[in-house]
Amino acid sequence: MAHKRTLYYCHLMLFMLSIWFVSSLAETADQILIRFRNSLTNHSALDNWGNDPNLCNWSGLLCHPDQTFYGLKLEHMGLGGEVDVDTLLELTNLTSFSIINNTFEGPMPDFKKLVRLSGLFLSNNDFSGEIPDDAFDGMRKLKRVFLAENGFIGHIPKSLANLPRLLDLDLHGNSFGGNIPEFQVKSFRKFNLSHNQLEGQIPKSLSNQDPSSVAGNKALCGPPLSPCTNNDKTPNKSIIPSTPPPPSTPVGKGKKNHYILVTVIVVGAVVALSSIVAFLFIHSHRRKSLQPLILGQKVKFKKNANLKESQSVDITRDFKKADDGELNFVRDDRGGFDLQDLLRASAVVLGTGSFGSTYKAMILNGPGVVVKRFRHMNNVGKQEFFDHMRKLGSLTHPNLLPLVAFYYKKEEKFLVYEFGENGCLASHLHGRNGSVLSWPTRLKIIKGVARGLAYMYENFPGNKLPHGHLKSSNVVLDHSFEPYLTEYGLVSLINKDHAKHFMAAYKAPEMAQYDRPNKKSDVWCLGILILELLTGKFPANYLRHGKGGNADLATWVGSVVREEWTGEVFDKDIMGTRNGEGEMLKLLRIGMYCCEWNLESRWDWKEALAKIEELKERDSEDEYSSYVSEGDLYSRIMTEDEFSFSTTIEKFQNE
Structure with a gap:
């Protein structure tokens, strides 16, 4: 009996140690944010990150009245580089993300990993290329999407049209083409698809929108614009079905996964005993390396910062045909x-x-x-x-x-x-x-x-x-x-x-x-x-x-x-x-x-x-x-x- 009790306490101790070890591996929100900042270029506007224990005093951070962090508003800061979505995914409280009016470019990052987002604001950057149809899959909490004044091309993504809670949508000033899809939401608070290359008949559900919201698309017709004629593009026939909910996980399978997880944690605890000293040393060294920049430090640019590592680009898209263009x-x-x-x-x-x-x-x-x-x-x-x-x-x-x-x-x-x-x-x-x-x-x-x-x-x-x-x-x-x-x-x-x-x-x-x-x-x-x-x-x-x-x-x-x-x-x-x-x-x-x-x-x-x-x-x-x-x-x-x-x-x- 004493032997069983001793074995029980040993297992309990190992279990508690494993919990401590796993929790020590987890970074705090401030460390995650600094790691995200360091992935950007020209981030001197964020130099005060890390100087105050209260995140709500950091530049560009949004907080609730109870001082709980919930969003990033990094607008008009000259930021560039790559948006590290995987690092943002570690910010469990992140529900709003804005980088309006910066210098980000290239394809739209894989934001669909951030399923908790209710607001995504990317306007006035240099993002370009087609947005995949599944780019917004799973983002069922999204209410506000702003992608205006970029260089996006191709069709408006089906997954965007399927968002069930969308209230504000601004896609103006891009080069989206094809027909306007049927949106699952029938009433918008803000809606702007102007100055793109959309064509065909405007869906009836959008006929009550202000004409300015679809202006600048020469091949569009139908209310709220002028009626379609026989010479116009064929009406939009792409009725987009609602995205079916993901299948639920069977209860038995969930329990089995739980037991497997506990077993892995216990085994990991044993490994932790032999590596804890090394971990603490690395963790301490890493904290020092994440100290924020201070006023007066040199800004270090990436190698050949003035020339992107791209052999060639096609500039013809920027020189679009115009009557007075020469x-x-x-x-x-x-x-x-x-x-x-x-x-x-x-x-x-x-x-x-x-x-x-x-x-x-x-x-x-x-x-x-x-x-x-x-x-x-x-x-x-x-x-x-x-x-x-x-x-x-x-x-x-x-x-x-x-x-x-x-x-x-x-x-x-x-x-x-x-x-x-x-x-x-x-x-x-x-x-x-x-x-x-x-x-x-x-x-x-x-x-x-x-x-x-x-x-x-x-x-x-x-x-x-x-x-x-x-x-x-x-x-x-x-x-x-x-x-x-x-x-x-x-x-x-x-x-x-x-x-x-x-x-x-x-x-x-x-x-x-x-x-x-x-x-x-x-x-x-x-x-x-x-x-x-x-x-x-x-x-x-x-x-x-x-x-x-x-x-x-x-x-x-x-x-x-x-x-x-x-x-x-x-x-x-x-x-x-x-x-x-x-x-x-x-x-x-x-x-x-x-x-x-x-x-x-x-x-x-x-x-x-x-x-x-x-x-x-x-x-x-x-x-x-x-x-x-x-x-x-x-x-x-x-x-x-x-x-x-x-x-x-x-x-x-x-x-």
Whole structure:
């Protein structure tokens, strides 16, 4: 009897140990969320994840009044990469997921695994391709589906039409084709299928919808649009049956599975006894590796972040046939190819941004060009657009990437530029491709950028923002690292709401103060670019949605300079520069003057250019011959009468 009791307690102990072991393997919600964040690109907008034990204080997280997490609202954050659905599946409370207005692309992820979702919001990204008919199978709780302004093609999925609780559906601005299916739901709160390629007769159940909800589909007919005629497409005959419920699991089989599970757990507990030490070590090490990024850390891009690993893409789908669609060259010395040459060219995707996709096209027996797609110029009239493009085409400067041609459509526009063979500055500063920019190269780049910006100010004297979108990803380099500005002079063409959310100049502090940019806003962008080039750190506020005023990089640099001199303000790749420390400090001071929050104290473009032109690769012997240490040099710089940053910065105290 005692033997049986001992055996019973041993089994009980093993069972309890197995439960503890299995529970210890499970990650907490905050660890799962950080793992999901780390699977994304350009996730600096989520830097505060992990800094607060209360998930409800994290950016983009939705919580109930009782502080229970239930959703992700990651909108307007510049996020990209792959949506890791398998990681999201581990968030058992997740019922709402939104990534509206980001840069995700490719086929729609396999969201049908997330059967608890009631809301799915993917609008204004660059998803593309056909959506499988079974893409929404099992998602019987879905009430809201927003897929607008993407590049989806093919038929509207049958499983989407079969959703039993659907209240809001927005698919506008894609290329869905074929007939509109019969939806299981007969009454919608929001319904929009406009501006697709749908055809045939509209189902009677949708005849009471507003005509605008199906506008822009030229081959549709029937109420609420004009009646169908004999020449119209045949009526929709695809009556979609309701999806049958999945067969229930037999009770006996469920019990059998339960016993098998218990047996597996008990056996696993034995294995756990021999591996617990190793597990704890790995678990502890992994927790450290999941610590969130902090302000001031470098943003690490994937290898060759500016070029996707795709050999070729077909850009003909983007150049849809239009009555007024033709390739217009802006200069006589450019050209040598036409629209058909461009459509036949092999192409790769260079990236996707807040305005649309960017391609590199290799024209047969012709030049390599960059094609930029702009989807937010819809309010610009044709004549105004043509006149502005010709003005941009007339600009000639060694540090402006020449505009070659443009393609006009009412819905979107394409600009064709010459190709910068060495990629963009951002990829060299933040990529992992082994690129190291020396101090002389960085000085050469910033001088070229300043000269190009000054030229823009001179040629657009009445424009507050002659560039408007100056940042490291819009500075491309040639084989000798000569810089060229791109995406310049477009502010007057971009929809104002989109410009406020995404254009670099609208991130300047005056947007928070006055809700409008200033003639010195481009100078602020130049200052941020200088600080980024010197520190090697990405300005995280460029990734955030909304108005300006969040000068993270400038604030961080100011705090380092104000509180102590550690040398950490400079990128490690230029820290070892001999006889260049003084000139680097001069450029740092110029950058801080350009980033002054006080507009009266901020330098104008002429003063910034003059000071940058004075810089040399090496320190002048007479000025810095007394240089002994970082602290001594810092003290010398800080005592100069003209130097200030926002307020008078305290002098360095050498302990």
